[in-house]
Amino acid sequence: MRRAAGRERGAAVVDFVLVLVVLVPLFLGILQVALVLLVRNTVTAAASEGARYAATAGRDPADGAALTRDQITGAVSGRFARDVSARQVTVDGQPGVEVTVRVRVPALGLGGPAVELDVSGHAVEERPLEDAP
Numbered sequence: 014m015r016r017a018a019g020r021e022r023g024a025a026v027v028d029f030v031l032v033l034v035v036l037v038p039l040f041l042g043i044l045q046v047a048l049v050l051l052v053r054n055t056v057t058a059a060a061s062e063g064a065r066y067a068a069t070a071g072r073d074p075a076d077g078a079a080l081t082r083d084q085i086t087g088a089v090s091g092r093f094a095r096d097v098s099a100r101q102v103t104v105d106g107q108p109g110v111e112v113t114v115r116v117r118v119p120a121l122g123l124g125g126p127a128v129e130l131d132v133s134g135h136a137v138e139e140r141p142l143e144d145a146p
Contacts, residue, residue, distance in 0.1 A: 045121045049128050052089055056114045059084035060097075061134030063112040067099055068136035074099035077112050081134075085114070093118075102135065109137045 059081045067077025078099040085094035096115040103109065113133040120127055 041121050048121065049118050049130075052093060052116060052118050053130050053132065055088045056085060056093060056116055056130065057132045057134070059088070059134075060112045060114050060132055061136075063097075063099065064110045064134035064136040067110040067112065068138045070139045070141060074101060074110050074112070077110055081112050081114060104135050104137050107137045109135055111135050 063077035063081030082094040099112045102111040116130040118128040
């Protein structure tokens with residue numbers, strides 16, 4: 014009886030290591046997905062808000078890009094606000110503004126490829142009432 018217990022003495026350590034080999038990559042994968050979703054949702058909301066701001070009367074696309082940068086910097090990090098551009102476009106046949114943000118989300122853990130996101134927000138420009146048909 015004592016002999017059997019002596020042989021199983023290190024089994025708990027081996028079991029612990031085997032479980033960790035599975036759980037650590039799974040946990041890091043869940044964290045990576047959560048980080049990408051957080052950054053994508055934040056950048057998408059900031060781009061949409063920047064486009065709406067730039068489309069208001071008396072504003073230009075540069076104002077929308079600046080607001081987008083400020084919102085991204087305040088919500089996640091300034092490094093995600095480096096590549097923000099805004100331009101005049103046509104949205105459903107109407108003059109509008111498009112704010113585009115290109116983001117590179119780094120990989121967690123032992124490495125791997127970074128996730129590249131390219132999101133944009135659109136808004137139709139406001140026109141004064143005298144210009145309305």
